Amino acid sequence: MRPSISIARSVHRVARRSYSSASVPERKVAVLGAAGGIGQPLALLMKLNPLVSHLSLYDIAGTPGVAADVSHINTRSEVKGYAGEEQLAQALEGADVVIIPAGVPRKPGMTRDDLFNINAGIVKGLTTAIAKYCPNALINMISNPVNSTVPIAAEVLKKAGKYDEKRLFGVTTLDVVRAKTFYAGKANANVAEVNVPVVGGHAGITILPLFSQATPTANLPHDVIKALTKRTQDGGTEVVEAKAGKGSATLSMAYAGAIFADACLKGLNGVPDVVECSFVQSSITELPFFASKVRLGKNGVEEVLGLGNLSDFEQEGLQSLIPELKSSIEKGIKFANQS
Numbered sequence: 001m002r003p004s005i006s007i008a009r010s011v012h013r014v015a016r017r018s019y020s021s022a023s024v025p026e027r028k029v030a031v032l033g034a035a036g037g038i039g040q041p042l043a044l045l046m047k048l049n050p051l052v053s054h055l056s057l058y059d060i061a062g063t064p065g066v067a068a069d070v071s072h073i074n075t076r077s078e079v080k081g082y083a084g085e086e087q088l089a090q091a092l093e094g095a096d097v098v099i100i101p102a103g104v105p106r107k108p109g110m111t112r113d114d115l116f117n118i119n120a121g122i123v124k125g126l127t128t129a130i131a132k133y134c135p136n137a138l139i140n141m142i143s144n145p146v147n148s149t150v151p152i153a154a155e156v157l158k159k160a161g162k163y164d165e166k167r168l169f170g171v172t173t174l175d176v177v178r179a180k181t182f183y184a185g186k187a188n189a190n191v192a193e194v195n196v197p198v199v200g201g202h203a204g205i206t207i208l209p210l211f212s213q214a215t216p217t218a219n220l221p222h223d224v225i226k227a228l229t230k231r232t233q234d235g236g237t238e239v240v241e242a243k244a245g246k247g248s249a250t251l252s253m254a255y256a257g258a259i260f261a262d263a264c265l266k267g268l269n270g271v272p273d274v275v276e277c278s279f280v281q282s283s284i285t286e287l288p289f290f291a292s293k294v295r296l297g298k299n300g301v302e303e304v305l306g307l308g309n310l311s312d313f314e315q316e317g318l319q320s321l322i323p324e325l326k327s328s329i330e331k332g333i334k335f336a337n338q339s
């Protein structure tokens with residue numbers, strides 16, 4: 001995996017270069033749920049990304065203010081805000097990448113699956129609109145439970161005759177961001193140089209960090225690896241509890257979402273060897289969707305990479321996560337087909 005972009009580096013790039021359409025293609029990025037806890041900082045980070053020429057900010061309410069605010073930043077992209085369903089078509093038309101952080105977040109004591117009843121309907125509605133107005137866009141699904149919302153989106157797109165498995169991504173980058181941070185702390189490594197693949201899904205034990213493949217290598221004892229694994233799996237809950245009823249991760253998620261969208265844009269623009277972990281249609285396990293390293297290209301997923309060698313502990317983790325992930329995927333598929 002390539003090292004993550006830093007915000008500071010992006011800002012400097014913007015300041016240093018001028019972007020003619022000849023050197024950097026026009027790219028429209030739409031953020032759905034742009035007035036929310038994730039949406040606002042994500043809008044800011046996408047405004048700082050020089051690969052974006054048009055930034056479309058959509059929410060059911062509140063987006064004119066967010067768009068006016070972000071639009072004053074002197075970077076490349078033109079910003080437009082859209083509020084309410086009647087403006088969704090305009091928000092989506094011509095989008096190359098659609099990022100979806102629309103939906104309710106957890107409160108302490110809830111699982112991500114407890115969000116299903118509300119968020120499944122939101123994701124279904126938004127994906128139906130994507131199928132109609134920008135069927136070729138790469139979809140970056142952030143809304144939870146990702147293990148179910150991605151299969152819902154796939155079914156909606158299939159029903160509309162617009163499904164392309166290369167263009168649908170569950171964003172699991174925050175798990176990678178956390179695994180890198182926690183590992184660097186224990187391995188006494190420079191966090192900017194750390195890489196850790198995280199596979200499986202995005203909830204509890206379905207999040208499987210592969211510390212045996214972490215670089216730089218550190219030969220950490222098993223009890224440390226076990227604790228790092230648990231902390232990565234519980235990272236979302238750690239934030240939910242610390243926020244004590246005021247939502248879940250927003251700032252770190254916006255950072256992670258910006259990294260993943262940047263990788264998608266680079267892939268679309270033909271940059272070689274762009275690899276990130278993501279929850280995608282997959283045949284590397286018995287499950288139809290699975291998070292693993294994915295090579296991104298001009299059409300989205302270029303290659304779903306295999307799991308590599310797993311330690312016995314990781315192999316056990318893989319076996320344990322399969323039933324829960326399977327049932328979350330099936331729940332999403334069932335919802336999309338019965339409602």
Ligand SMILES: NC(=O)c1ccc[n+]([C@@H]2O[C@H](COP(=O)([O-])OP(=O)(O)OC[C@H]3O[C@@H](n4cnc5c(N)ncnc54)[C@H](O)[C@@H]3O)[C@@H](O)[C@H]2O)c1
Nearest residue numbers: 033035036037038059060101102103104105142143144253
């Ligand atoms: N994938 C991940 O790693 C990850 C990480 C953090 C949070 N999340 C999830 O992201 C989602 C959003 O979290 P948040 O903290 O930003 O929540 P939030 O409540 O602060 O913001 C959600 C926004 O979505 C908007 N919204 C609701 N219905 C909509 C619709 N039909 N169309 C457009 N916008 C709509 C709301 O108006 C609100 O502005 C939650 O489901 C949360 O669990 C995922």
Ligand SMILES: O=C(O)C[C@H](O)C(=O)O
Nearest residue numbers: 106144235236237248249
């Ligand atoms: O934990 C949550 O509910 C939000 C998100 O999925 C996270 O991992 O932070």
